[in-house]
Amino acid sequence: xxxKKDGFLLADVNTQLKKNNITTDIxxxxxxxxxxxxxxxxxxxxxxxxxxxxxxxQRSGRLELQYLHDLAAVSGSIGLTVNPVVNFSGxxxxxxxxxxTDLSYDTKTGEVSKFNGGxxxxxxxxxxxxxxxxxxxxxxxxxxxxxNLTTAAGVEMTRSFSTxxxxxxxxxxxxxxxxxxxKTRANNLGKVNALIQHEWxxxxxxxxxxxxxTKAIEKSxxxxxxxxxxx
Numbered sequence: 192x193x194x195k196k197d198g199f200l201l202a203d204v205n206t207q208l209k210k211n212n213i214t215t216d217i218x219x220x221x222x223x224x225x226x227x228x229x230x231x232x233x234x235x236x237x238x239x240x241x242x243x244x245x246x247x248x249q250r251s252g253r254l255e256l257q258y259l260h261d262l263a264a265v266s267g268s269i270g271l272t273v274n275p276v277v278n279f280s281g282x283x284x285x286x287x288x289x290x291x292t293d294l295s296y297d298t299k300t301g302e303v304s305k306f307n308g309g310x311x312x313x314x315x316x317x318x319x320x321x322x323x324x325x326x327x328x329x330x331x332x333x334x335x336x337x338x339n340l341t342t343a344a345g346v347e348m349t350r351s352f353s354t355x356x357x358x359x360x361x362x363x364x365x366x367x368x369x370x371x372x373x374k375t376r377a378n379n380l381g382k383v384n385a386l387i388q389h390e391w392x393x394x395x396x397x398x399x400x401x402x403x404x405t406k407a408i409e410k411s412x413x414x415x416x417x418x419x420x421x422x
Contacts, residue, residue, distance in 0.1 A: 224248075244271070274299035288312055328353050341366040381405040394421040 208215040212233055218226040224245060231240040237259050245251040252271030258264070265281035275298055282291040288310070295305040309322035316337035323330055328351060335345040344363045350356075362376040370391070376384040386400040396419045404411035 276304070284311075287314060395419060 203221060204219045206217050208217075212231060214230040214232070216226075216228040216230075220226070224247075226243075226245050228241065228243040234240055239257040239259075241255040241257070243251075243253050243255075250270070250272050253268055254271060255266065255268035257266045262285060263281065263283045266279070268278045269275050270277075277296045277298065278294070280291075280293040282289055284290055290308075290310050292308040293305065294303060294307070296302075297304045303326065306326045307322065307324045309320060311318065311320040313319075318335040319333070321330075321332045330350045330352070331347065333345065333347040335343065337343045342363070342365045345361070347360045347362075349358045349360075358378055358380060360376060360378040362374070364372065364374045366372050371387070371389045374384075374386040374388075376382075381404050382402065383405060384400070384402045386398060388396055388398045390396050396417075398415075398417040398419070400415045400417070402411070402413045
């Protein structure tokens with residue numbers, strides 16, 4: 192890929208090499224930075240190893256391990272530096288119940304810089320989930336139910352422990368016909384949203400949306416129109 196600037200042709204150079212289960216991707220950009228990624232597939236059953244670096248940045252090196260199983264997916268990475276950041280994410284479960292987490296640990300400061308976790312339950316037309324984000328500060332619980340083939344409803348509660356605020360949102364979705372969908376949403380803070388979307392041709396949509404703050408109707412009413420076209 193190349194671009195022309197001030198009479199000069201600038202180009203990125205990409206190449207990929209494969210041998211057995213090892214794939215090497217190399218890219219050199221117009222600033223003479225070299226990006227290298229080495230992917231090793233199946234060094235052990237279900238495992239993949241990825242080593243990446245950007246030169247001359249010596250702090251960019253990273254090792255990532257990915258493991259995939261019928262009932263689990265796990266990924267961990269570590270920076271190839273003196274005081275690396277260690278990342279871990281994983282999901283364990285099946286079509287009914289699943290647990291997941293995503294966290295980062297900074298070895299330089301000795302602190303957990305990111306922590307998210309959650310559990311979900313899904314059965315036929317019902318879904319429930321609880322997540323804990325922002326290092327345990329934000330708790331979210333949600334319920335979603337398909338009432339029938341054309342109508343669905345849901346409720347979500349979010350609790351911020353640092354601000355001591357709780358937000359409860361109720362929403363619904365109804366298909367008036369195969370091409371037209373109507374959605375509504377309202378929360379305990381007084382915000383009400385509504386949306387009508389119509390597929391007037393295959394994969395092309397016209398959307399009319401509105402929002403109002405019931406505590407300040409004369410100042411907050413908003414109406415939007417969007418058109419998405421696909422040849």
